[in-house]
Amino acid sequence: MKSVRYEGTLFYYDGPQVFEARDAIGGHYVAVNVDSDLVSMPEKTLGEARDRYLVVGVAPEQLRQFRAGAIDLRSLLVGSDENECYTATAENVAKDALELGRLTTPLLETGFLPDEGFLLHDQASDTVLREARERNNFVLEIVAEPPEAATQHRIHAETLAGVLHHAQAMIRQAYRKARMDYGIRRQQPTDALLDVVVPAASGSFRVVLEAADRPDLSGDTELEWAFPQVDTLFEAAASPQATLAFVRDNRGDLAGSYLQLLRFLARNRMGLRYSWAVPSSETPTIRAVLEGQTRPLIEALSSVEKLANEKVILEGKFEKFNRNTGAWGLSMKDGSYSGKIADEGPNLDGLEVGASYRFFCDEEVEEVFLTGKEKRILYLNRHERI
Numbered sequence: 001m002k003s004v005r006y007e008g009t010l011f012y013y014d015g016p017q018v019f020e021a022r023d024a025i026g027g028h029y030v031a032v033n034v035d036s037d038l039v040s041m042p043e044k045t046l047g048e049a050r051d052r053y054l055v056v057g058v059a060p061e062q063l064r065q066f067r068a069g070a071i072d073l074r075s076l077l078v079g080s081d082e083n084e085c086y087t088a089t090a091e092n093v094a095k096d097a098l099e100l101g102r103l104t105t106p107l108l109e110t111g112f113l114p115d116e117g118f119l120l121h122d123q124a125s126d127t128v129l130r131e132a133r134e135r136n137n138f139v140l141e142i143v144a145e146p147p148e149a150a151t152q153h154r155i156h157a158e159t160l161a162g163v164l165h166h167a168q169a170m171i172r173q174a175y176r177k178a179r180m181d182y183g184i185r186r187q188q189p190t191d192a193l194l195d196v197v198v199p200a201a202s203g204s205f206r207v208v209l210e211a212a213d214r215p216d217l218s219g220d221t222e223l224e225w226a227f228p229q230v231d232t233l234f235e236a237a238a239s240p241q242a243t244l245a246f247v248r249d250n251r252g253d254l255a256g257s258y259l260q261l262l263r264f265l266a267r268n269r270m271g272l273r274y275s276w277a278v279p280s281s282e283t284p285t286i287r288a289v290l291e292g293q294t295r296p297l298i299e300a301l302s303s304v305e306k307l308a309n310e311k312v313i314l315e316g317k318f319e320k321f322n323r324n325t326g327a328w329g330l331s332m333k334d335g336s337y338s339g340k341i342a343d344e345g346p347n348l349d350g351l352e353v354g355a356s357y358r359f360f361c362d363e364e365v366e367e368v369f370l371t372g373k374e375k376r377i378l379y380l381n382r383h384e385r386i
Contacts, residue, residue: 004027007019030080031053031093034054035052052088052089053089054077054103067149078107087103127208128208139210141275147270170257170260172193175222178225179222193212194209196209230254247304265289311361312362313360316330316331327340330359340379358383358384361380
């Protein structure tokens, strides 16, 4: 009799409801608990301890698409080989081999299939909420499904580095903007915002991070401020026009870093899912951008002129001006600022050193890959004396 063994849980609710399995020669299978609410089945007989599963052989690429949220569970099962459909029972799927019995009724007639629309990326992850409570801290889980994950639990080192780099760059800009909204000085904090605490959780390739700064006595952490706008961007991922409307009203470093993340995902043929929670959360917040959504979003956002430019107004005393390079300096209460004259910007020949001026600038950010260090350049568009 054919048997398979548990490989990893895809959806958990009071036990593994959907999980991956492998046979002796590495064939890929998906098992669905047919006694659960995922399908319309009668109640289990009183005292019955063994769970019953529908077990279906699936193509690795189709399984990857399901894990990435590109197809729903019903489509994955219906698209399987009709000769590779079985049932099995087990008390403990993680320990017991599942002995398979061939399904004699056509799959569509069994009543075993879940309803349409069960997307894995919509399902709450218990990992992030459990970690948040155990660590008493803000916790973020990032889930990636690159093409190399189709046949094995793996991700290229360069891809993982890119995922973390681009995700944290976007979070950093959201955090910086939130601090400004709360009236905290505009300079970007230099300390790390997130630490990796679980490098690779089981199942899909997942990385779990927590806030580098411990929460205060009330359990709050400033990093939580960063996520409302990040959540809004990802929530609108299915609608390029909705995303475009949002970034037109919120152009700047956050919008630019989101576009860079999308370009990275498109180059690597992958989507991205994240979830976050704090100890007081009842459920985690979950958002995703699917592989098929990245290119329409990139096309829409690329049409916005100077998407990543952020408007900055500086008030201080004029210090210097280099006529050859267009460089200028302005002294303010919290330090000195310098920049360049924008294309078609103003002539500074008539400005008086030591006098007070208001400079209206565009700020562009260049970020060094891996180090995460930022090079911020201010381009002066106009000025007025104050």
